Amino acid sequence: MTRDNDPQAALRVDLGNRSYDIDIAPGLIGQSRSYADAIRGERVLVVTNETVGPLYVGAVSAALAESHQVDTLVLPDGEQYKTLDTLEKIYDRLLEGSYGRDATIVALGGGVIGDIAGFAAASYQRGIDFVQVPTTLLAQVDSSVGGKTGVNHALGKNMIGAFHQPTRVLADVDVLETLPAREFAAGMAEVIKYGLIRDAAFFDWLEANMDAINARKPELLIEVIRRSCANKAEVVAADERESGQRALLNLGHTYGHALEAELGYGQWLHGEAVAAGMCMAADTARRLGWLDDAQCERIERVIVAANLPVAPPRELERARIRALMGRDKKVEAGTLRLVLMRDIGSAVVTSDYGDTLDATLTRYFDR
Numbered sequence: 435m436t437r438d439n440d441p442q443a444a445l446r447v448d449l450g451n452r453s454y455d456i457d458i459a460p461g462l463i464g465q466s467r468s469y470a471d472a473i474r475g476e477r478v479l480v481v482t483n484e485t486v487g488p489l490y491v492g493a494v495s496a497a498l499a500e501s502h503q504v505d506t507l508v509l510p511d512g513e514q515y516k517t518l519d520t521l522e523k524i525y526d527r528l529l530e531g532s533y534g535r536d537a538t539i540v541a542l543g544g545g546v547i548g549d550i551a552g553f554a555a556a557s558y559q560r561g562i563d564f565v566q567v568p569t570t571l572l573a574q575v576d577s578s579v580g581g582k583t584g585v586n587h588a589l590g591k592n593m594i595g596a597f598h599q600p601t602r603v604l605a606d607v608d609v610l611e612t613l614p615a616r617e618f619a620a621g622m623a624e625v626i627k628y629g630l631i632r633d634a635a636f637f638d639w640l641e642a643n644m645d646a647i648n649a650r651k652p653e654l655l656i657e658v659i660r661r662s663c664a665n666k667a668e669v670v671a672a673d674e675r676e677s678g679q680r681a682l683l684n685l686g687h688t689y690g691h692a693l694e695a696e697l698g699y700g701q702w703l704h705g706e707a708v709a710a711g712m713c714m715a716a717d718t719a720r721r722l723g724w725l726d727d728a729q730c731e732r733i734e735r736v737i738v739a740a741n742l743p744v745a746p747p748r749e750l751e752r753a754r755i756r757a758l759m760g761r762d763k764k765v766e767a768g769t770l771r772l773v774l775m776r777d778i779g780s781a782v783v784t785s786d787y788g789d790t791l792d793a794t795l796t797r798y799f800d801r
């Protein structure tokens with residue numbers, strides 16, 4: 435879904451009068467034209483964290499200050515702060531600063547900042563505009579696109595939130611230079627996910643190019659982000675509120691979210707939990723006869739090549755993981771629905787997995 439069918443042009447998420455562009459290029463965050471048309475009013479609050487702020491808020495604020503009144507809010511860093519308490523800090527700043535409905539939030543950071551700041555934008559005075567400036571690979575390929583915003587609850591990931599689309603996504607590949615290796619790998623989990631659920635050619639390409647991707651060659655990074663965002667934009671445009679195919683973007687997440695909650699938010703990164711979760715989903719699919727051993731091994735090889743885990747910690751308690759999985763948002767009429775591969779490049783949402791899920795959990799956990 436590119437503008438003018440030009441592969442170099444911005445991608446567009448087609449959602450009628452809430453459509454927006456995803457710009458992917460080096461140097462975007464420091465250019466005032468990047469923000470043009472995406473910000474309607476004069477006042478802008480840049481929401482960032484204590485790690486990303488010192489690195490990039492200067493460039494972002496300087497670019498915005500050419501045509502806006504800009505202020506900054508710096509939040510603590512970490513998944514454990516993706517909470518209602520942190521959200522309240524954003525409301526406090528907006529209210530104390532008398533921000534009106536024409537204000538815009540700029541979310542400068544990874545998926546945690548994007549999700550919290552996006553939810554603040556969704557809910558402050560019943561909704562204000564926001565711009566996503568994603569600074570992790572994960573946020574550039576996934577979380578900044580599609581409008582899922584929210585915070586965690588002790589009993590489940592992303593349990594409180596809203597759909598609220600940004601007015602623009604600015605994926606500046608230069609900022610990935612400072613991203614730690616573990617965080618880069620975590621982003622690759624969501625990239626591999628697109629290959630597994632709907633793009634076999636992309637999976638083949640990732641398999642063939644993983645070393646160069648890990649070396650962060652700029653032209654490969656742009657291709658990784660562009661192909662990932664193109665997949666996500668297509669799914670979101672077809673099913674914004676997840677009444678159908680958008681649930682496929684949850685491959686590995688029912689298992690992974692349970693791991694994140696059980697381990698304590700922030701112990702395993704989201705992408706790490708999703709990687710192990712996708713291997714567990716592959717195991718369930720194999721037990722249903724949908725994948726064969728060779729396909730499961732191939733999936734694990736690609737995940738290992740991306741420096742990601744292929745299994746959860748064994749010492750977790752199976753019953754507790756199963757209980758957490760049972761609170762997944764894909765539960766319908768009391769039955770958990772799972773996203774499972776039918777092939778590499780194809781997946782379905784199903785509740786017809788019988789006792790294969792229990793068999794998978796028995797394989798992965800001792801207790």
Ligand SMILES: NC(=O)c1ccc[n+]([C@@H]2O[C@H](COP(=O)([O-])OP(=O)(O)OC[C@H]3O[C@@H](n4cnc5c(N)ncnc54)[C@H](O)[C@@H]3O)[C@@H](O)[C@H]2O)c1
Nearest residue numbers: 485544545546547569570572573576577582609612613704
């Ligand atoms: N809304 C969605 O559709 C969606 C999709 C996928 C994931 N998520 C959510 O996103 C979150 C994970 O996001 P994440 O992986 O970006 O984690 P994150 O936001 O915690 O960022 C990872 C770490 O990298 C640091 N960082 C960010 N950019 C940096 C940079 N350029 N240089 C150096 N350090 C940098 C951050 O400060 C943080 O310590 C989870 O909460 C997950 O649930 C949401």
Ligand SMILES: O=C(O)C(=O)C[C@@H](O)[C@H](O)[C@H](O)COP(=O)(O)O
Nearest residue numbers: 576580582591592680683684687763
């Ligand atoms: O955009 C989506 O839809 C996704 O499911 C993307 C996921 O990678 C992301 O982790 C999302 O936050 C999960 O959503 P949830 O509804 O399962 O909490």
Ligand SMILES: [Zn+2]
Nearest residue numbers: 624687704708
């Ligand atoms: Zn995810």
